[in-house]
Amino acid sequence: MFDDAERRALAALEEEVAQLRHAVTAHATVDQAMGVVIAYSGVTPEAAWEILRDVSQRTNTKLREIAEQIRQWPHCEWLPEEVRGALEAAVRARTEGTPTAET
Template identity: 45%
Template structure:
C-alpha cells in the first residue's frame, strides 16, 4: 500500500469516527442532563458517572447514554446499569451529602 493510500485510509477512518461522535453527542448530552437532575450533580460529575458506569458494565458509553436518556420517558435501564450508575454517583459525588436520585415530584424521572 502506498503512503497516499494509507493516509487516505487513515483519514477515512478518522472521519468515520468523528461522524459517529457527532451523531452520539446529543444523546450523551441528554443523558448528562438526566444524571445531573437525578443525582443533583455538576456536569463534570455527571460525565464521570457516565464514564464509570460504562467501564464497570463493559457497555459502550453511547449505549449507556441512550439507555439513560430513554429512561426519562420509558423504562429504567437494566439493573446492572442502574447499580453501576448508583455506585458511580456515590463515588463521584461523595463530597456532598446525598442519598441517591432525587425524590422530588419534578417532571423528570429519577431512575437513570
C-alpha cells in the same frame, strides 16, 4: 465523468461525512444522558461525564450505549439492573466520596 483519483477522493469525503454525522449524533446522546444524570443526582456536568464513564467501565459497555440507555430512562422508566446498580454506585462515589472503579 470522474477519473479514479476523483472517485477515491469523493468516496473518502463521503465516508468522512458519515463519520462526522455519527459523531455529532453520539455527542448529542451523551450530552442528553449527562443532563439526565445531573437531574437525577444534582452533580456538576463534569461529574456527570465521570459518572457515565464509570458506569461504562463498571458494566463493560460502550459509553454511547450507556448514554442511550440513560437518555431513554425518563421516557421508558426502566434501566437494566446492571446499569442502574452501576449508576447508583457511581453517583454515590461522586456525592459521598466513595472510591470509584478507577481508585
